[in-house]
Amino acid sequence: MDTLLISFAGLLLLAVLLSSLARRTILSTAALFLVGGFVLGDGVLGVISLRPGDELVGTLAELALFTVLFTDGMRVGWKDLSGAWKLPGRALGWGLPLTLVVTAVGAHYLIGLGWTESLLIGAILAPTDPVFAAALVGNDKVPPRLRQLLNVESGVNDGLALPFVMLFLAVAAGSKDLHLGELGLELGVGVLIGVVVPWLAIRLEQTRWFSASTAYEPLNALAIGLLVLALGKATHGNLFLAAFCAGITVATFGERQRESFEHFGELIAEVFKLAALLVFGALISWPLLGSVGWRGWLFAILALVLARPVAIWISFLGARLTLREQAAAAWFGPKGFASVVYGLIVLGSGIVAAQEVFQLVAVTIVLSILLHSSTDVVVARWFDEERDVPAWYGAARRLRDRVRGESAS
Template identity: 30%
Template sequence: MSFILCMTVFGVLLMLLALTSSYLRWLPVTTSAVCLAFGAGIGPWGLDLVQLDIRDARHWLERLTEVAVLFSLFNTGIKLRLPLHRKAWHSAYLLAVPVMLATIAGVSLAAHYLLDVPWAISLLLGAMLSPTDPVLAGLVQVNNAQDFDRVRFGLSGEAGLNDGTAFPFVIFALLFVSHGVSDFAWVQGWLLKNVLWGVPVGLLLGYGLGRGVGHLMIYLRIKNADSTSSPNDFLALALIAIAYVAAEGLGAFGFLSVFAAGLGLRQAEVRTTQSEVPSEHVAKPVLGHMDSDPQAATVTRHEELSESQLAAGVMMGDMLAFGSLVERAMEVLLITLLGAAIALYWDWRAIVLGLALFCVIRPLSVWLLISRHLLTRPQKALVGWFGIRGIGTLYYLCYALSHGLPMDSVQTTISLTLSVVALSILLHGISIQPLLERYERSMKTDSRDPASDLAE
């Protein structure tokens, strides 16, 4: 596809989304579902303007999906304001580890026994399809840093954590594919390097960086009296890059480090401002940062704000706005490319695997492993259904293609993975808004405040 054609296609798509946004928000469909349909329309199933072969594009597509996931993980991290020991986090921890492990096992069993896929490839499919997606799950995640709804908070924490906690099992599956059933001497090395070292070091390193940089930046903004004159979007880019590179350099997982950096940055804001209200709710980004008047950056009376609230509010608002813009742009681009590629790899067997994952494996895992003291039955049902697969899975697919996946397994792996992701985007895309609206109406009629339990 030529550069001119590429610009034309995405220009038309973005214009359509901009012009129809006021209509789309009233329809039971997400932007991702629209982009998938648009991609299919310009691909071999439609106008045949774009033909994307994942095998040929695996290297640049791996980097593109990686960047999209990194921005989304960071953005998710800075929205989660509660301390890590609070009750709100318990369901996120359970979803990110026990439920994910149960999902890997369930998908592996389903792929092997229902579709006759070899055990090694079944395990790889389970690992790649187990994490929920932080990019496409925006509608079901927290709306802001003061949203403590138990469903949204749990799904946000899960999406932030399990894109990193799934990585060791993708590596395990690839090692199993290469070594076979006759040699398991590598398991001890995998356990030490990828689980006992890679996961905790990534989390601790990222959290420490985010916390330290957050305190430093707020201090410098106050000291130099430039809270409203210096832009902060470069700070988001720098922190994402440094957290990722530092973790990878130490043999830890960059995804976890970047998510934890967002969490650490948010906790720096909490400790500095000493306020129950997120600072970006009382201060706002200054458009273009051309006006250094502090009153231009407040949504309340300027004299009622502390210096730390003003500095932290503008900083957090800048980074949230910048991260959200990049995240949405990457979502549109990547899902459109997926729609264009799906015609070459559509596999009808994915309907069986997808329905098993969405309707049996995920809901059953949530039902059995999440305590009723954390989530009510209706909330368990919602969390069980809202296990959206997307760009994180595409990254793991490209990673597997670039790291030793046998040629005789490539077609099956790509076809089943892309087809299940496309099914997830369609099924979840048309059900998210109606189900969320029904849930929110039920919560309004409930006399008990859901945030009160989470603040414990």
């Protein structure tokens, strides 16, 4: 435990010192913690020694995903979703399930896994991570609709993929452990807690008897999140669905609470993310990477360069996105934090194929972090090309795109 804490603190300090450089180059703090965990783990130096069944691994995965889903939900209140749902709706309503299915087909026919395990892998790898698209989302030269698409999609798809992960995991555990009624009750209780607790807390503060001081305002949403977590554990409701619903509820009914907690909450979520990536990297070893074989590595490559691009191409047929925008949206389907935690949950679940599922998920995430985190700046600069051409050419090209769009409609 001491060595893990020292390792995390040292890497966190290094990440802070390199953060400015990382925003401008191909360096990535996510890759730093992943590679750091791998080097410090049993696979190389043996400084950090962890096992999938260790209580620390399960607890950290649970807390990290709860925190991230809570802050993700807080970024996409109902007003945001209803006001900007056209393109993200296509990506979530069509792109997410299509990515799941294409990935599952690859796992079944290329690796030879059963359909349940293949669908489980598809559900784990379907969500995208906004961290790797940060250079695009924060670049004013990137079309606003593309930035909005990536931001809303990555904020919502973790929560949408969760029920599928839980369902396929329950099916993979065997018929004796499969109780759909109990699973449905668990999900329902999670939703109920996630909606009722934040709504009551916000309504209480809006009465004339209660009011949070400026200094304590950022702790309001934190207290709500902790209460949702505690009640979820006490009632055996689904913690992750409760977290996501709680974030959306705060964003919908408590704009002031959302704004005051936003920066503070993102920092908390980032710390948990990096800690989980460190643990995830420590669980990866050379034998694990080698045991997947060439079929496993081919699956990982196809999951990145085929599954999402095919799903995005189908999802945005007739959407009048430019080829450049569609290519960027298709490429930035990185498998990041949510996939990491779902993989850790499966690894500790005890299902027969847990190790094989984790291995395939692990190599896909490793490739994704290394590839996507090193190309976000490059793709963002792709949209900066308009600054390097004459003004008349840029105006003519924009007029051409507008005429094409009007004719298509």
